[in-house]
Amino acid sequence: MTPDRERQPPQRLTILHVITRLILGGAQQNTIMSCAAQTAAGHRVALAFGPIYGPEGSLLHEAQQSGAELIEIPHMRREISPWHDVLCYRDLKRLIRRLRPDVVHTHSSKAGILGRAAAWSQRVPAVIHTVHGLPFHDRQPRWVHRAYVTAEKWAAQRCHHLIAITPAMRDAFAEQGIAPPQRFTVIPSGVDMTRFKADPAQRAAVRAELGIPPDAPVLGIVARLDPLKGHDDLLDIFPRLRERLPELRMVWIGDGWDRARLEARIRQLGAQDRVMLLGLVPHERVARLLTAVDVKALPSYQEGQSRTLVEALMCGCGIVAYDAGGIGSICIDGQTGRLVPVGDRDALAQAILWMFEHPDQRAEMIQRGQAHVRARFDARLMHAPIEQVYRQVLGG
Secondary structure, eight states: OOOSOOOOOOSSOEEEEEESOOBSSHHHHHHHHHHHHHHHTTOEEEEEEOOOOSTTOBOHHHHHHTTOEEEEOTTOOSSOOHHHHHHHHHHHHHHHHHHOOSEEEEESHHHHHHHHHHHHHTTOSEEEEEEOSOSOOTTSOHHHHHHHHHHHHHHHTTSSEEEESSHHHHHHHHHTTSSOGGGEEEOOOOBOGGGOOOOHHHHHHHHHHHTOOTTOOEEEEESOSOGGGTHHHHHHHHHHHHHHOTTOEEEEEOOOTTHHHHHHHHHHHTOTTTEEEOOSOOHHHHHHHHTTOSEEEEOOSSOSSOHHHHHHHHTTOEEEEEOOTTGGGTOOBTTTBEEEOTTOHHHHHHHHHHHHHOHHHHHHHHHHHHHHHHHHOBGGGTHHHHHHHHHHHHHO
16 A cells, blocks of 8 residues: 655655653653754654653653644553544544644554554655564563564554664564564664763762762662663662672662552662662753763663663763663673673673773773764764655655
């Protein structure tokens, strides 16, 4: 099936981005940065999203500053809800008929499925979807995993092209038979490198504010408080880490629905004075806090690319992570950080200890990591390839 409207692409495009929620997350930051760059390039840009709620934070203010027209879709929900999903599909079709976009670009799983279906039904000239992360993973019940794969396969037939933020995302979709590799373009999720840098003077000031001794080893994590992000794994190995690093502190940046349970676990460990839950922090303050961290861990079981690892490297942190999703594109074991098998807590503990006990090698890894991410993940490298995808589809 191909759209009926065939024409030469105009210089000024009308672009509609659709995303499930504007919470504080990598996919949302990526989408807002695209909106800002496309608006600055002279295009007419709109961003449709579902209601923002919960403890995970909001990027509404940043979206308002992007210059895009913002449209809240009241029935866009992350959870499967047949009633809301039908109404959301209806509302998206109405929005597309009003805007008559040249491009509908969808992000995240729910918005991706409903947005592509609505855009395809309205014969939008270019329907694009970005895979920011995998909606299916090994910890799901088999029927849930199969349902996501089936839905993604159906939706992949209702768009012209797919963008993956890492080769791992593309390959995972191909392995599940969702779409072949040739239907993808890999465009890394860009990070504004100017906002993140190591600052020794700020490091001392931040540690003083947090009550952390100047020479204490500090392990950080920046992630929403969610079971898939691996906070439990860090608590599991914390006693072992303290045996070798008696002054160790952990700094957790982020909030989420799992906070009360994790706080209870910290109390059970008697580690309230060693594990600092800083909660939801404005994005512009994250860089400042990272200057106080020596090693940033991300034992995530499900990840697309991880912008936070890029940010940590730029702030002078060593990085340790599980080899999940596209994390290996940033954390290259033995080169830019330490990468361990998913769920292997023993390997995670050993990698973290190695980082603290080998400061010279850690510094070399950070230096190589900074050069690596500057060359591949600078936000300025992201926008032109995305527009090139649009124009290739429109001109094809």
